[in-house]
Amino acid sequence: xxxxxxxxxxxxxxxxxxxxxxxxxxxxxxxxxxxxxxxxxxxxxxxxxxxxxxxxxxxxxxxxxxxxxxxxxxxxxxxxxxxxxxxxxxxxxxxxxxxxxxxxxxxxxxxxxxxxxxxxxxxxxxxxxxxxxxxxxxxxxxxxxxxxxxxxxxxxxxxxxxxxxxxxxxxxxxxxxxxxxxxxxxxxxxxxxxxxxxxxxxxxxxxxxxxxxxxxxxxxxxxxxxxxxxxxxxxxxxxxxxxxxxxxxxxxxxxxxxxxxxxxxxxxxxxxxxxxxxxxxxxxxxxxxxxxxxxx
Numbered sequence: 001x002x003x004x005x006x007x008x009x010x011x012x013x014x015x016x017x018x019x020x021x022x023x024x025x026x027x028x029x030x031x032x033x034x035x036x037x038x039x040x041x042x043x044x045x046x047x048x049x050x051x052x053x054x055x056x057x058x059x060x061x062x063x064x065x066x067x068x069x070x071x072x073x074x075x076x077x078x079x080x081x082x083x084x085x086x087x088x089x090x091x092x093x094x095x096x097x098x099x100x101x102x103x104x105x106x107x108x109x110x111x112x113x114x115x116x117x118x119x120x121x122x123x124x125x126x127x128x129x130x131x132x133x134x135x136x137x138x139x140x141x142x143x144x145x146x147x148x149x150x151x152x153x154x155x156x157x158x159x160x161x162x163x164x165x166x167x168x169x170x171x172x173x174x175x176x177x178x179x180x181x182x183x184x185x186x187x188x189x190x191x192x193x194x195x196x197x198x199x200x201x202x203x204x205x206x207x208x209x210x211x212x213x214x215x216x217x218x219x220x221x222x223x224x225x226x227x228x229x230x231x232x233x234x235x236x237x238x239x240x241x242x243x244x245x246x247x248x249x250x251x252x253x254x255x256x257x258x259x260x261x262x263x264x265x266x267x268x269x270x271x272x273x274x275x276x277x278x279x280x281x282x283x284x285x286x287x288x289x290x291x292x293x294x295x296x
Contacts, residue, residue, distance in 0.1 A: 060180035067189035069142030073116025079275035094169040120282030145192035182217040199242030
């Protein structure tokens with residue numbers, strides 16, 4: 001859609017109404033007046049829809065990130081190369097230490113010299129959507145499970161921590177008087193549910209989790225993107241397969257939910273991705289986000 005400013009539209013209408021028309025014929029005069037009214041209504045409608053579109057594009061896009069240790073990220077920042085190892089002014093992240101928005105850097109979201117998938121996600125998404133003001137809010141904790149720690153129903157500790165951090169960030173935007181929307185949730189979790197033999201309940205728990213977040217943030221079609229766990233977790237119990245299947249099933253049966261594999265992402269130990277693996281995951285999150293947004 002071609003967007004116009006209100007001033008441009010006003011001048012256009014003003015100049016248009018100055019156009020002379022024949023006055024010698026009553027019929028011709030009425031016809032011209034009728035045409036002017038029609039054109040005026042069309043112009044005003046186009047202006048209104050353009051302004052709505054501009055407002056939607058100007059709304060800040062808040063993207064949430066949650067999960068366990070792989071979302072935290074244990075890859076060392078020393079393995080990041082330029083420009084990924086420097087503050088990235090195009091994307092801001094909520095710094096829970098200072099309770100303020102800062103240009104994204106590994107230090108803002110990770111305090112132990114490590115990084116997660118958010119770094120490469122941010123660089124890719126900024127390139128894909130240069131017109132957006134994108135903000136990231138991340139909360140993740142190692143060794144946590146969806147069935148209890150992240151359960152909205154049970155008011156799990158990690159769920160409450162996640163909501164508190166997110167609400168702090170959103171309250172800051174409210175106080176600043178700016179328009180925003182919770183634009184997506186990125187989810188990298190499931191290993192603990194498999195390891196603790198809770199795979200059978202994962203599908204329902206994940207579905208309920210997504211539904212609850214969409215209600216909480218008044219975002220009924222909020223994209224929710226899942227990085228599917230590797231098949232290592234759960235050992236010979238088959239729990240990893242159950243969790244993996246549940247993640248895919250929820251994505252395929254729920255609007256604006258997507259998943260991708262991480263099986264080929266490189267790791268630094270049996271359970272954690274290395275710098276290259278996290279870069280791949282970040283880029284895949286961005287790819288799925290772009291696909292969903294472009295199809296909305």
